[in-house]
Amino acid sequence: MDDPITDDLLAILACPKCKAPLARQADLLVCTRLECRLRYPIRDGIPILLMDEAELPSPA
Ligand SMILES: [Zn+2]
Numbered sequence: 001m002d003d004p005i006t007d008d009l010l011a012i013l014a015c016p017k018c019k020a021p022l023a024r025q026a027d028l029l030v031c032t033r034l035e036c037r038l039r040y041p042i043r044d045g046i047p048i049l050l051m052d053e054a055e056l057p058s059p060a
Contacts, residue, residue: 004045
């Protein structure tokens with residue numbers, strides 16, 4: 001199955017909270033801003049960019 005999250009798509013997506021770019025991490029999109037680092041799920045190939053759905057990063 002083709003990966004629907006292409007680099008082109010990733011390039012136009014941004015964290016809804018802080019507007020930073022997102023990075024792909026397995027089945028998650030992770031905010032690249034160090035102070036934010038919210039993690040958004042990808043469901044059925046669709047990134048769920050909602051703060052209500054985001055997971056906080058695990059403590060370092
Ligand atoms: Zn963010």
